[in-house]
Amino acid sequence: MSGWTIGTALKEGKRKLREAYDEVSFDAQILLATVLGVDRAHIIAHPEKPISDEQVVAYANLIQRRVNGEPYAYLVGHREFYGRDFIVTPDVLVPRPETEHLVEHAIMMVEGFYKDPAEVRAVDVGTGSGIIAISFALRFPTATVYATDISPEALAVAKCNAELHGVKNIQFLEGHLLEPLYENNIKVDLILCNPPYLPSDLVPQLPFSRFEPEIALDGGTDGLLYYHLLFKQVHLVGVPPIRMFLEIGSTQSQAVLRIAHQHLSIMLQEVIRDYAGHDRVVRLSAK
Known part of the structure; x- marks a missing residue:
């Protein structure tokens, strides 16, 4: 010994x-x-x-x-999110508690606007470890849920998490943003998304960027690239009124709203703050 x-x-x-x-x-x-x-x-x-x-x-x-400086979640291989434990590897972003606001408000919206959750057709865009899609699907097991990601490694982690939690109502699709949906003629009425939203020049300055996948962090020059790309695709898959819940950086709400109005006919908009009082989620309805 x-x-x-x-x-x-x-x-x-x-x-x-x-x-x-x-x-x-x-x-x-x-x-x-x-x-x-x-x-x-x-x-x-x-x-x-x-x-x-x-x-x-x-x-x-x-x-x-x-x-x-390696994130604690990568060392132990898991992280708690929305009251459940999820497998986490360096192929996916470490879940942040701020993202729970997106899940929570999407759930409240469905409970308030849908008579039958089985009518819901939702997609989690850029699913990563699958925390958003799985948390949502567990709350509404009769809903139809899709989860997309461009990374096959991330999708493998998400599928493991779905199996871990016994989720049966998610279809995982490899591809960029909404492309797998419109390429397969899939329509949805709810879009959930936590896109990369850090400006490119900021990413190397952050200590966690040495360990987390750059593709999940880098949002282009101003951090807004993926909002532009996503909003351009919405009309190809969205059934009006298409509802969206998007995580944002704390200073990006007005810019994201402007981009949304450039590409979509917005009926409702709301900025949701996190527990620290920072803008964190943009809620939209478009026709």
Whole structure:
């Protein structure tokens, strides 16, 4: 045996993490629990238990990756979103809690406007890990839901998450934005989308951009490229009144609304703020 115990490994993990972070206990505990295949409570309750040389090395590797700035979700392989646990890999964006506002308001809209959720035909554009489509489909298991992504690797993760949560009413389609729908003559009345919306020159400056897929972050020169592209395609798949919920950057609401009016006949528009008071979701209805 190595002579290491849970307690001594935890102490060393915290010491190393303090090189980069102020709050270290939780990360140190969860990363060790991941290596040992136990829960956090076990780590806290059994500091005297010995661990092997291989486990010490694996733990040290995870700690160093965290010190280097790698997102916690990639280290443990999962992330909580809207009350459920989702598989996360470096092929997909790490789920953000702000995106829950999009899901929550889309659900409220369906509950308020549709007599029968089975009438809903929705698409999650750029689904990534599938968190939006799956959360929505679980709430409305009789709805018809599509999920598109240009990345086959991301779609593979989304399909794993759908299987994990027992979702049966999502069809996953590979392709760019709404292309897989209009190429297959599929019509929808609800579009959900969290597109890349960071300006290109900002992406390299952000610490997480070294680890997350650039294709999921880079929104072009001004961060608005994918709103232009998406709105141009809406008429090819949308059944009026087509309803949309789009995540946005905190300073982009007015620009996104202007782009929407350039391409669509807008009947209703609303800017939804997150818990921090920042603009986060644009809701639209178009005829």
